[in-house]
Amino acid sequence: xxxxxxxxxxxxxxxxxxATRAAISQERARVARVGCLFASLRGSAYSMxxxxxxxxxxxxxxxxxLRVDVGDAQGELSRLPxxxxxxxxxxxxxxxxxxxxxxxxxxxxxKSIPIVMGTMSDPVAEGFVASLARPGGNxxxxxxxxxxxxxxxxxxxxxxxPRARRFAFLISRDPALRRRNAGFESVxxxxxxxxxxxxxxxxxxxxxxxxxxxxxxxxxRPELLVVGLDPVYxxxxxxxxxxxxxxxxxxxxxxxxxxxxxxxxSYGFNLADSFRRAAAFVDRILKGAKPGDLPIERPLKFxxxxxxxxxxxxxxxxxxxxxxxxxxxxx
Numbered sequence: 001x002x003x004x005x006x007x008x009x010x011x012x013x014x015x016x017x018x019a020t021r022a023a024i025s026q027e028r029a030r031v032a033r034v035g036c037l038f039a040s041l042r043g044s045a046y047s048m049x050x051x052x053x054x055x056x057x058x059x060x061x062x063x064x065x066l067r068v069d070v071g072d073a074q075g076e077l078s079r080l081p082x083x084x085x086x087x088x089x090x091x092x093x094x095x096x097x098x099x100x101x102x103x104x105x106x107x108x109x110x111k112s113i114p115i116v117m118g119t120m121s122d123p124v125a126e127g128f129v130a131s132l133a134r135p136g137g138n139x140x141x142x143x144x145x146x147x148x149x150x151x152x153x154x155x156x157x158x159x160x161x162p163r164a165r166r167f168a169f170l171i172s173r174d175p176a177l178r179r180r181n182a183g184f185e186s187v188x189x190x191x192x193x194x195x196x197x198x199x200x201x202x203x204x205x206x207x208x209x210x211x212x213x214x215x216x217x218x219x220x221r222p223e224l225l226v227v228g229l230d231p232v233y234x235x236x237x238x239x240x241x242x243x244x245x246x247x248x249x250x251x252x253x254x255x256x257x258x259x260x261x262x263x264x265x266s267y268g269f270n271l272a273d274s275f276r277r278a279a280a281f282v283d284r285i286l287k288g289a290k291p292g293d294l295p296i297e298r299p300l301k302f303x304x305x306x307x308x309x310x311x312x313x314x315x316x317x318x319x320x321x322x323x324x325x326x327x328x329x330x331x
Contacts, residue, residue: 032060032286033067035087037080037097037106040235041072046257047118050272051096054279060286075207075235077176080105088113094282099231100126101176107139114291117141118278119271121180121229123296132296140291141281142274143298146180146229146254147187149268153252154191156267156304157224159319161250167197168222170240172205172230184228210236213243222249229254229268237261248314259305259330264314265322269299303327 036051038044048070052062060066069090071083084105087095097106098118106115107128117123120143129135132143150169157167169188171181185201192199200220204213210232217225225244227233233240234255241262244251253259253266277297285291304322307330311318323329 031065031067032094033069033090033092034282035069035071035090035092035095037071037073037084037087037095037102039073039077039080039099039102039231040075041070042074043235043237047271047275051118051275051279054276055282058279058283060279060283075232077101077174077205077232080176081108084109094285096278096282099177100180101174101231103128103139104176111138113138114285115139115141116278116281116285116291117143117296118275119144119269121146122183125183126179129296132298134292135294135296136292138291140294140296142277143296144229144269144274145298147183149229149254149302150184150187150226151191151194152267152302153226153254154188154195154197156265156322157226157250157252158195158197159322160252160265160316161224164223164250165197166200166222166224167192168200168202168217168220168225169228170202170204170225170230170233171228172232173203174205174232177230181228188226188228205232207236207239210239210243213240214246217243217249218247225249225251227251227253227258234271237263245310245313250314250316256303256305256328259307259310259328262307262310264307264310264316265318266305267302269302273300306330 062068069087071087073079073083080101088109092113094114094116095106096116096118097103103117103120115138123129124131128139171184189199200222202216202220204210237258251264253263255268255271256266259266281294304326305328306318306326
């Protein structure tokens, strides 16, 4: 005999089951939308791949439950604000942006959509967050401490070419990077002063100035070049490395990928790792976390890479003291 309560339970089971199935179906149909803002997608292809790999490992697969919209400035930072507004108009759940120009453009375009930094020098100084531990607002992600690389780059330059007295520091004049570059220039001048060498500021901010860089370097006649961390240099690194090679100038670069592409020596953080870590921030936000509550992360490791092929082409012997500290040597 079936009691009334038991009958009602059995009768209502199909309704509960149907509701559960509907909820599951709705969850499966939910497609997260992520907007990505790049200064140069071509130059950042491996960063984008690392970001998507990081999302995939966390269950967000493009074409299944993830849509990625990309704004590509193609090396012209002045295009970033318009691209950021276009991305915001698409209604993404999260925006990925990097460097002061990209993050600044995204912040100006929205105060409500979460923004995750793939890489950034000092978001506190730029006014994007209240602090690294408690960002507040709609911005969080990964920072790179680019200004901390410069003293080490100058020290490596001194070890590499002990007799050099004229060090050039390559830095942008783009207004979108004004505050950051003023800090970089100050650190470069202080680093040169401590080493007892002259610091020559070389400016290049876009494709046209990068094309003319080899002529600029010939006129300046430095004995060594230190390359500042910059999205344009990263995007046009092939042009940069070629421009440095023409006068046979030893150079220290800010990211390992420069040495992978033929640069002599690089010291910096692993950019692909930063973008994989940025994917974890996106995942947490998609699951309900507020960006202002997520502490900003610093680089886990800095890498020293030596390209012996380039050293041989320059006729330069890499000191054993540098080789012994290298994380990787390209032969």
